[in-house]
Amino acid sequence: MRLDDDDFSLFGLPQRQDQNRADIDACWKTLQSQVHPDKFASEGAAAQRIAMQWAVRVNEAHQRLRDPLKRAAYLCELRGAPLRTHENTRMPAAFLMEQMSWREALDEAVDASAVEALDDQISAREAELLAQVQSLLDHKNDALAAAEQVRALMFLAKFRADIARRMDALDA
Structure with missing residues (x-):
């Protein structure tokens, strides 16, 4: 795992819109159990800061992946079609x-x-x-x-x- 992996890679999920919420939540729990800062309490300040970065990254990915609308917007961005909602309000x-x-x-x-x-x-x-x-x-x-x-x-x-x-x- 790398901090700059896309959310799907981070969670070990295929890069698609059709996702099972239970699978997303299960991956999140597994990742959180691996990176939670409390797990690194005895390893010093540097390890705790890194664990905090990972925990934040995992939580942000979870928020995007579990919401179908956020997931779709993220997939569009990953595939070269960012929404740019502030500058592109075109609608049919x-x-x-x-x-x-x-x-x-x-x-x-x-x-x-x-x-x-x-x-x-x-x-x-x-x-x-x-x-x-x-x-x-x-x-x-x-x-x-x-x-x-x-x-x-x-x-x-x-x-x-x-x-x-x-x-x-x-x-x-």
């Missing part, structure tokens, strides 16, 4: 129309059942986009197209947070 026109429709539906929702119905619709669209991303990354090897879908998924994640806030406001 059809998705932009969907966004407008969803925003209007959220603005017009007057009760929890309407907001929940919208959340269900967004959840289904999210699952559809994740499946497309997986196909693009794992089967078609098209990181550029996957990156566009990942940006759409990022919008959906933010929108779901807006939905959750709206639900909280309705419950208050």
Whole structure:
């Protein structure tokens, strides 16, 4: 293991979107048991600093790999298609129309059942986009197209947070 290994290599996993969460968590536990700073308590300050670097590296990799959206963004980056979300906000026109429709539906929702119905619709669209991303990354090897879908998924994640806030406001 090297600190500069990609997350997949570090965890001994294939570099693909389709991953089993239990496998990721099991690898993380194994790695943590090997690099945890407490294990090096009697070996001096230098060994403890190195162990801390490893523990942080392993935890960061775990956070990226266990989240399908973060994993997809990371795979796009590894394959030469970084998202550059701050400078590239391009979306297909059809998705932009969907966004407008969803925003209007959220603005017009007057009760929890309407907001929940919208959340269900967004959840289904999210699952559809994740499946497309997986196909693009794992089967078609098209990181550029996957990156566009990942940006759409990022919008959906933010929108779901807006939905959750709206639900909280309705419950208050």
